[in-house]
Amino acid sequence: MPIDRRDFLKFVLGGAVGTVISPMPWVSMDEVAKWSQRWAPIPEKGEPGFISSTCKLCPGGCGIRVRVIQKERAVRIEGNPNHPVNRGGLCPIGLAGLQYLYHEDIRVKTPMRRDGARGEGKWKAVSWDEALNQVALKLKELKAKNQPHTLSFLDGEGDGSQARLVKRFLQVFGSPNLLRPFQLREMEEVLTEAVHGQRLGLSYDLPRSQYVLSFGSALLDGWGNPTWTAQAYQEWRGDSAKKTKVVQIEPLASTTASLADEWVAIKPGSEGVLALGLAQAMVEKEWYRKESVQAHTTGLADLREILNAKYTADQVAGETEIPKETILRLAKEFATAKQPVALWGKGKGETPLSLFEAQAVHLLNILVGSVNQAGGVYLRSERGASQTTVKKDKKDKKGKDETPTETGSREARVDEALSLNYPLPGQRMEAFFENVSRNHPYAVNVLMIHEANPAFHLGAKAVKAALDQIPLVVSFSSFMDETTQLADLILPVPTFLERWDDQINCLGVPYSVYGLVKPVLPPLFETKSLGDVLLNLARKLGGSLQAALPFETMEEVVKQSAKKVYESKKGWLADGLIHEGGKGASFDSFDKFWEQLVAKGTWYDLENKGAEVKEKWNLRPATFKTAPPKPAQSAGERALWMVPQSLLLLRSDYWPNPPFLTKYLGEETLVKDRLVAQIHPKTAGSLGVKEGQTIEMQSAKGKIKAQVHLFEGARPNCLFVPLGMGHTAFDSTLQCRGDNPYPMLDAEMDPQTGWPVAWATRVKISKV
């Protein structure tokens, strides 16, 4: 059969069409694509080893052991079993710590200078010499112009040698403007000054408490040191005969409320009033511990008068929407319990609360005699808490004629803290940014920021407005966070796994712990620790600064702090058994002590507890004469309460949430890129919104979008939103996911402290 041209073309065309229609080319392309892609990575093997250090991801100061392969690759962080606080346990944040170290996408790898407008995101890498010279030049200029007070420093790090070095640097340089993001520690100082006449810290002997009354503290969601509260929870739920009762006062069936023995559902914002209601019952019915109260306090008669006038059980029941019987029962239970303790600080304690509330709850502890008692709350002076300080002895000072507080620090603070207007608070970060934006009371020339992200917490707009007034903004950050994006100069610092530092005492723990932080690995990138940079600047500036900070490296500073610990001749190093008491380990010399401390990572003394206060404690009834600050009550239009929620698996402070934690956020927190608001089904019904629907919440200060999640454990007429989402910086697990509720929290200033009290906020909602 002859094949003509037409047949040939038919065959070729038919074959081509057939091949294209058949799956063959697509399957083979798919296979090629798969095989040409990478396979799963194969981790390199090597000799494993463990290095003991201390976690610096929160001020909790847990002991950690880092598993390192071939001395160059950290592969696991676990709790140090010999550490007296965490005893081998560790919170999920600490366990995910390596995700901070190795996350190249969010880490700043070299010093960078802004290239282009502020916040534009254009950067130019510069050498360390160049960067440090620029800062030194600017500081010299301030000195020469006699304006050292126009240097400000915002430092969010927990207590340690590096944080104290910052304090000393500023003091000697001559600036009073040291700022911190709010921490409970700040309120503790204000509270103890008001009541006990001294600025002290508080710590809670939680594991031994037998009745815990928590006024909204997210005990199991990150309040205080999470591992310490977990240790306490283990004790409370342990097999021993003593039975601890935990009562959580909160408007949502949160983790803590659910796992407590009793959940007291309260109207948001009335916690302080409830505490006074309990106090009134205890005083009126004479349930309080008379010997203790008479021995230690003054002002009881006045207090009784105010309580009886304004805070009787009937009045409080109306205000808090808690039945009168419950109030009386709680008061009786708390007053008659063994080793009771009452806790304040809502959520994780990262947002300010009113002195009214803190003092009302502390009053309960005083009335039941729990102050400086086992299972109660201990007053702790900084000196009693530790013997360490970076201050060199007098003989080390060279320039004798130059006293540290020579100039500048007599100037008022920009934030007006510690002034006649606001004598109580040590600092006011929010007021600082407000005042800077209108150059009041004087212009700030340099702002340095370390471990703080005000652009996230106060809102990028407000912070940008303030930074626009400051000629030089220097960010010491390991990560490209929202605030760092607005800086002029980034001096990248290493993470806690790559530098020398220490943690002086563990947040909220009633005994002395000194945790050494040492480099587990050499720095991965071109970073220098904040301490090393400050020492370098001190050398460059010379004079009194160099004399006051005569150290070469941060390691020397830490060694100096460790020497003070050694000289106390008390305590133990974390090796094997945890020693509850005894005379302590003895060493032939400091060098031997240092060698052992570096190896073991932690020193502790469990006997050192409360600080004695000689004067009588003033119950200061005056605080309770005025009503607590309340958010604007424009109820008509904004009929709903938006109540923020703290979650352990969602960091809401300076640190970005590690991806491992974000992975575990549930449908009540985040759905795709939407924040979730929990709402009671009945409230949702009356508002006409359904599960999964997107709504917009508007407060007096701003608005956010969220997706509705019906939850039967939410208080009606309230919306519960988690704090910590809505970053515009960091990697794709965090960037542009959900909205950030922080800037829209409607704050009312507490007239006594000058802090903006923002928790429950009035909102109105609209469907989107």
Added chain:
Amino acid sequence: MKEAPLGKELYGMAIDLDKCTGCGACAVACMAENNLAYRDDETDKLRTNTWMKLYRLSNGKSYPKTKMAYLPRPCMHCQYHTPCVSVCPVNATKIDEKGVVSQIYSRCIGCRYCVAACPYHARYFHWWDPVFPKGMENYLNPDVSVAMRGVVNKCTFCHHRYQQAKDKAFMEERRDLKEGEYTTACAEACPTKAITFGNLQDAQSRVVKLSKDPRAFRLLEKLGSQPKVYYLTSQDWIRTQGDNYLKKEDRAKKAS
């Protein structure tokens, strides 16, 4: 399928839900130990890979009587007629004489029969390549291989740690492991010590004592697959949810 013969070792776990605070330390420790990857969006819980899953339970009552609880769920390592092992066509998953249900990635053909067979949703399939963003490969544990795309993976009771413990015992001229020498990453990390891991054949071990506690129960016990993870709770509503009872079923009859 034959039942595996029992030796001196049979590993199991007890999780005390009265002590569990749902903090997630076990989950993070597990992901770090076993080289699990993460993706940008992990909110679709049908697609996320969590060997240690954290269930959030609710008693279903309305405000203010609502109570939540957490239930961490590793692989149950079912001892009798292990559902996943019995359906695997290629011997990629086996139960060994210590009672550990293993998963051998290089044998797995990705058919996902086992995923369907598992009553506990404890098995995960890698639909995508495990991606570690730049730098993150550095923290991978050298003792565990990363599951590639196209294979099923699951909790192994940190089996590699058994090997390490055995090696150590061998160097010290011992045949048997002491209690606590072999433990999983989750049990080790738990800050409230809610998770106990140990040898169910050793009458003295803590896990045996806990498994005989009156508060103990197992998930979906009625399937008869003999899961080796015991839960303890003093709250009846949690136990009821864990057993997955139908309303018409009589709990008392089942107990007898």
